[in-house]
Amino acid sequence: MARLGPWVPDRAPGGPDVPPVGIAVSGGADSLCLAFLAARWRRAVRALVVDHGLRAESAHEARLTLERLRDLGIPADLLVLDGLTRGPGLADRARRARYAALTRACRQAGIIDLLLGHHADDQAETILIRRRAASGPDGLAGMAWISSTADLRLVRPLLGFGKARLRATLRHAGLAWVEDPSNADVRAERARVRAALAGAPDRAMRACRSAAGAGRARMAADRDQAVALAARAEYAPGGWVALPADLLSPRALSSVLRMVSGRDYPPPRRAVDALAAAPRPATLGGACLLPAGPALRRVGLAWLVVREEAAMDDAVPARAGACWDGRFVLWAPGRTVLDGVTLGAAGSVARWAPPGWRSRWPARAWRTLPALHRDGRVVAVPTAGICHAPELAGVRIALLPGAMAAESGLFGDLPEGGAGVGPGGESALAVQERPDMGV
Template identity: 90%
Template sequence: MARLGPWVPDRTPGGPDMPPVGIAVSGGADSLCLAFLAARWRRAVRALVVDHRLRAESAHEALLTLDRLRDLGIPADLLVLEGLRRGPGLADRARRARYAALTRACRQAGIIDLLLGHHADDQAETILIRRRAASGPDGLAGMAWISSTADLRLVRPLLGFGKERLRATLRHAGLAWIEDPSNADVRAERARVRGALAGDPERAELARRSAARAGRARMVADHGQAVALAARTEYAPGGWVALPADLLCPRALASVLRMVSGGDYPPSRRAVDALAAAPRAATLGGACLLPAGPALRRAGLAWLVVREEAAMDAAVPARAGACWDGRFVLWAPPGLVLDGVTFGAAGPVARWAPPGWRSRWPARAWRTLPALHRDGRVVAVPLAGICHAPDLADVRIALLPGALAAESGLFGDLPPDGPGDGPGVGPGGEFALAVQERPDMGV
């Protein structure tokens, strides 16, 4: 865990309360083992148990998991997902709902580090699935040891260990876990890949090795992209980005489009490649590429990426902590009454900007700003510094995109002493091979 830091200091007896490290727990062997180990590593931890409500037994299993965690001295919260239905795209819909619920719970609890129970076998499965989907080099790096969202570090400490070692750890500790029958449902692609790899450990190891190689290459590319984008692009608090012409390469463009749209994934590689090769005004993946106006061109910025208006979410009730369009969070003073106020797109500038108001950014960008509405009209656009309702003057809105324009993940081999300290060993190195030789040993 020290190699996956830095971490918020742990709580000490008699000392001040410290923000806990979160642990996503399903009740299965992988996440329960993670919780067991995390509680032995530090005191300030908190488990988040997600009940997807997709099986009749799930409510009972979630309560059983809460009991097991409390027996281990681990405080835990239950997060119930409502509205999920079986059907096409269930795995993706469930994943989105799960991460949204985990993010909200972490924000409320002050958690900035969330531990996830993905392991070496999951990594091998991911690589084979992405190969079949013709993922690019970044996708074939697999899952990262550390990845970041707008307000969370997602940490996967078990990527170097196979699932049999995790189960051996639980058996040695005398702990039972829940087996989810949907994990063996061959109608799901991951279950089919899991079955194929179960009888071919050499293929699984080759997949993990390839992920480590691709991960090292991805970190080099991510670093170069981060330096270039930080130095030469302009980011607006309203969520749009201006770029110079020579940074409109496919990789950077895909990342910026994803960040501005708030999408889980970048647009298709083929579409991004075509747009980067022949830049033009276009809409792609929930964002729009526009030629920059004269003021931006004088600053060396040739293109603007803004949110696609037609793809933005509908307005939501305004309340402290409300999130709109997957990118903006509302903050309000305690006790402020927001009854009758909604939180959504600002819309046409003429409806809310004072007379004579001018900006170097185009109206098409300003229309995508988050605003507060009351009685059918815009009463405040905090990110533009405009407020027509004195009682809302202290409301703030922050941009918290779910995706970053430049990733900061730790892929490939885990460094021996800390991120960036050396080549190390990891999922594809000698240490991983050694631990796989004795699955009965546990972690």
């Protein structure tokens, strides 16, 4: 865990409260083992149990998991998801809803580190799924030990350990867990891959080893991209980016398009490759590539990436902490709800800008800004410093994109051995065939 830091200092006995480390717990063996180990590592932890409500037993299983956590001395909160229904894309929709609920709960509790229970078998499955989908080199790095969202670190301490070892740890501790039958439903691709790997441990080990090599290459590319973009791109607080012509590499363009659009995934690789090879005004993956105006070209910036207006989310009620369009969070000191006010796209500049207002950015970019609306009128555009309603003068809107223009994840092998090293210096992968050995 030390190599996956830095961490907020732990709470000393009798000392003041500190922000806890969060633990995502489904109640299954993997996440319950993670909670058990985390509580032995530090005092300041808090479990977050998500009930999807997709099975009749899920509410009972969630309550049972809360009881097991409390028996371990781990404080826990229940997060109930509403509105999930069976149908196409269920796994992806459930994943999005789960992470959205976890993020909200972490923000409310002041949690900045969230532990996830993904393990080496999950990593092998992910690699094989991505190979079948013809994923690029970055995708074949698999899941990261550490990845970052706008205001949260996602940490996977168990990536070096197989599922059998986690279950052995729980059995040794006398702990029971929940079995979700949907994990074995072969209608899902991951379940089919899991079944195929169950009889081929060597194949799983090779997949994890290939992910380690791809991860090292990804981190090197991320580092180079971060240096170049930080030095030469320009980022506007309104959520758009200006780029010099020679930074339109497929990799950098894909990252910037994803960041500006606020989407979970980058746009299709072939489309990005074609656009980078022959840059032109285009719309791709919820964002638009536009030629920069004269003022930007004079300082070496040739292209703009702005949000696609037609793809932006509808307006939402203006509440403290509300997130709009996957990128903007509203802050309203001392207030919970702004009565009669909604948060949505600013729209036509003529509706809200003062007379004579000018900018080097195009109107097409300004129209995508988050704005506060009342009775069909724009009453404030905080990001532009414009407010037509004095009572809203203290409201702020922060740009917190879910993806970054240059990733900062930790992939591959941990330095100095890292997590996943067994007794006598054996790698975790080398001892997966010994299921009686716990963590």
